[in-house]
Amino acid sequence: MSEELSFDILHTVLDSAYEGIVIVDKQARIIHFNNAYSRITGIKKEQALGQPVTDIIDNTQLHMTLQTGQAERGKIQVISGQEMVVHRIPIWRGEEVVAAVGMLIFEGVSELHKILEMHQEKERKADKALADSQKKNKKQMVTLDQIIGKSKEMSETKRIARRAAKTLATVLITGESGTGKEMFAQSIHQLSPFADGPFVSVNCAAIPEHLLEAELFGYEEGAFTGARKGGKPGKFELADQGTLFLDEIGDMPMIMQSKILRVLQEKEGMRVGGLKPYRTNVRIVAATNKELEQMVSEGGFREDLYYRLNIIRLHIPPLRERKEDIPLLLSYYVKEICERYLASPKHFTEEAVKLLTAYNWPGNIREVVNIVERIVSLAEGEEISATDLPSMVLRHQDSHAPVSFSGGETTEVLDTVRKESMEQEREVIINVLKETKGNKSQAAKKLGIHRSTLYEKLKKLQIK
Ligand SMILES: Nc1ncnc2c1ncn2[C@@H]1O[C@H](COP(=O)(O)OP(=O)(O)OP(=O)(O)O)[C@@H](O)[C@H]1O
Ligand SMILES: [Mg+2]
Known part of the structure; x- marks a missing residue:
């Protein structure tokens, strides 16, 4: 490669660099001053080239680099009133330092510091919030x-x-x-x-x-x-x-x-x-x-x-090894989720409970929570029946369910569910009646049921 060509290439590379680069000869005169340096400092290339670096760049140490022959990296230098990170690198030929390169790495270190500090402040706040919420959560x-x-x-x-x-x-x-x-x-x-x-x-x-x-x-x-x-x-x-x-x-x-x-x-x-x-x-x-x-x-x-x-x-x-817990979980979560979503109270039909109990629950209780959440947000009536269940539940029925639905155990399980859901219904109705100060039409409206249905329920649940 001809010397001229390498020189051109070098210039192009230096000029397209993102960092500010200045090169001085052994008399500390500027022999190269790239575009970035010019942009950062506002000094024109023509003004800089051939001039002693000490006349052109504030606080420069590049002439010292020529004397000491020591490279310095990551130093802070104030240039045009701004803190910047610089490298200073001597170029040796044999025993002699023949040139030195100065590089400006960041424009506006202070900006960078600010960003860093802001970030750290944010982290500190997040930590504090976490600590506070952990304290608060203690009771929860x-x-x-x-x-x-x-x-x-x-x-x-x-x-x-x-x-x-x-x-x-x-x-x-x-x-x-x-x-x-x-x-x-x-x-x-x-x-x-x-x-x-x-x-x-x-x-x-x-x-x-x-x-x-x-x-x-x-x-x-x-x-x-x-x-x-x-x-x-x-x-x-x-x-x-x-x-x-x-x-x-x-x-x-x-x-x-x-x-x-x-x-x-x-x-x-x-x-x-x-x-x-x-x-x-x-x-x-x-x-x-x-x-x-x-x-x-x-x-x-x-x-x-x-x-x-x-x-x-x-x-x-896993839940499939303790199927008796399934009805309990279903009735707990259906109540909890209806309340959380401000939906009218719902309950599962016997058949739905049967099918859900025979399901194998690969995601265990987290899956119970998810499925009940989905059903509650989709089911319209107050009864959740087999048709409201996700197809997955119907597809993955466990034929070897330890709790079969033909024996006495089944009735016991279903009884528990029925009792629990009745209790839960009773509680909800009593609360609503309290809110409406005993006004039954208003209560029926709030519950999203017909007044006659409410009267039936009051009788069935023995609410006076
Ligand atoms: N016996 C339970 N009674 C009521 N809710 C439960 C029960 N077990 C788990 N849950 C609920 O199921 C969800 C998952 O529970 P948790 O996060 O404790 O499970 P995990 O074993 O840590 O799961 P993972 O291994 O995926 O982290 C939570 O919403 C939790 O409240
Ligand atoms: Mg976990």
Whole structure:
């Protein structure tokens, strides 16, 4: 390539660069001054070329770079009244510095600082809001009696939870998705010696691997680019004297598994970029829907951490293994959702309950909530019958349902539902009557039923 051509190419590249670039010869005269530099400083190229750099650029140090031969990177320099980040790089030929390059990296560092500060301020506010809502939520946290289920399986699970809560031991909650693991974790906290402390929850699957350590253990100011001023406490610090809920622990990367294990053993944590460890006294409750034992045998989960976590095991059986709980859940959620949506009260027909009970509920209770929500918003009458059910429920009928609908057990289950929904209906009507101060026409209107229907109901439900 001819020298001329390389020179042209170099010029084009320099001129199209986004950064401001100035090059001086060994006498500190400007030999190149690119478009960006001109745009940023407002100095014309013709004015600059051939002039001593010290005459053209405020506060320049480029002549010093020629003398020292030292590169400087990321220095702040005030140019045209604005702080900017600059690099200064000497060009050596043999033993001699023959030129120096100055680069302006950011236009208006102060802008950048402002954006960064705004962002940090936002984060601080969000943290505070979270802390406040956690305080407020304390009373709204789930307790064991809000966990619906009277089946043998559920009663046993609750019994274990109650006993586990009283101890200081780590609890490992397992169960399919939507079985209520988070509800149990909160209930355990409420009944535990740590109930006065915070309940802090971390979803190990939702946080990118490289941020997880900072999230769990906190970081010091300047620990990495983007680390905010004053650093940030980690979840282990925030949960001190309370419960730390490690949700989806099966998704924790191996490297973090070792770090968690160390904290559990030594009760000491260390912030990213920190020098001194801090003490931490937290009760760990972990949950997963993965088969941890299998992960251990396949090398995906540390065996020693598994044993540390699995001190008390709380397994929540899937809904299809405790079908008696289905009617209870249906009647609870239909009432709750109607109230929440300000819809007139509804109830399931016997047949609908039968079909819903025979469904296999792969999404467990979360699916119950979703399906009831869908039905309530679509069904028009106050009765929810088989035709109102999603086709999926009709398609996936479990022929080996432990509760058959021919025996005495069935009648019992349906009786429970009937009683519950009658009680619920009774309660709603009484409340509406209270609101209308006993005016039945108004009450019927509010309930969205005919007055004669209301009279029938009052008689049937023995409301005076
Ligand atoms: N026994 C129950 N009684 C009433 N509601 C329940 C019960 N179990 C779960 N739910 C409800 O079902 C939904 C899912 O529960 P939760 O989030 O605790 O499940 P999870 O096991 O943590 O699920 P995932 O593994 O998907 O995180 C929530 O809305 C919860 O309130
Ligand atoms: Mg969960």
